Amino acid sequence: TPEKTVYEMIGGGDAIRKLVDAFYKRVGEHPDLKPIFPDDLGPVADRQYLFLTQFFGGPTLYSNQYGHPMLRARHMPFEITPTRAHAWLACMSEALDELGLQGQLREFVYDRLTQTAYHMVNTQDS
Ligand code: HEM
Numbered sequence: 001t002p003e004k005t006v007y008e009m010i011g012g013g014d015a016i017r018k019l020v021d022a023f024y025k026r027v028g029e030h031p032d033l034k035p036i037f038p039d040d041l042g043p044v045a046d047r048q049y050l051f052l053t054q055f056f057g058g059p060t061l062y063s064n065q066y067g068h069p070m071l072r073a074r075h076m077p078f079e080i081t082p083t084r085a086h087a088w089l090a091c092m093s094e095a096l097d098e099l100g101l102q103g104q105l106r107e108f109v110y111d112r113l114t115q116t117a118y119h120m121v122n123t124q125d126s
Pocket residue numbers: 033036037038044047048051055066071074075078080084085086088113116117118120121
């Protein structure tokens with residue numbers, strides 16, 4: 001039998017939805033992040049749900065709807081500083097805790113998100 005994907009090990013679509021909700025609740029309250037996001041985080045959360053599903057080996061929901069993710073390019077209109085990458089990861093770390101992920105699985109998930117977050121940085125802190 002094929003090995004389970006990270007998507008399945010995390011708990012599938014229900015878990016990704018919970019993670020995304022826990023994450024954007026924090027983004028909307030974070031002083032470094034709130035200013036660059038729209039007031040209504042619903043549509044961003046929906047796109048992130050599609051993206052993370054595919055990022056962790058689930059169905060390719062994001063690409064089916066929006067094509068190649070080209071994440072770094074899609075973030076270019078926003079000033080992504082090291083401070084903001086750090087803030088993004090702090091919100092994500094808390095969201096992973098809220099979801100209850102632990103041990104090696106949590107480490108793997110967080111490491112992949114960390115690499116991606118630092119890859120998004122396109123502006124230095126002033
Ligand atoms: C979109 C900020 C990292 C995935 C966005 C948007 C902002 C943003 C401002 C646009 C919201 C809008 O539509 O108005 C940031 C910041 C990051 C970061 C400050 C810090 C490093 C990441 C990472 C991922 C990610 C690490 C993936 C693991 C996405 C996705 C979208 C998005 C999928 C929606 C793209 C689209 O279809 O338009 N982000 N982001 N972001 N971000 Fe990030």
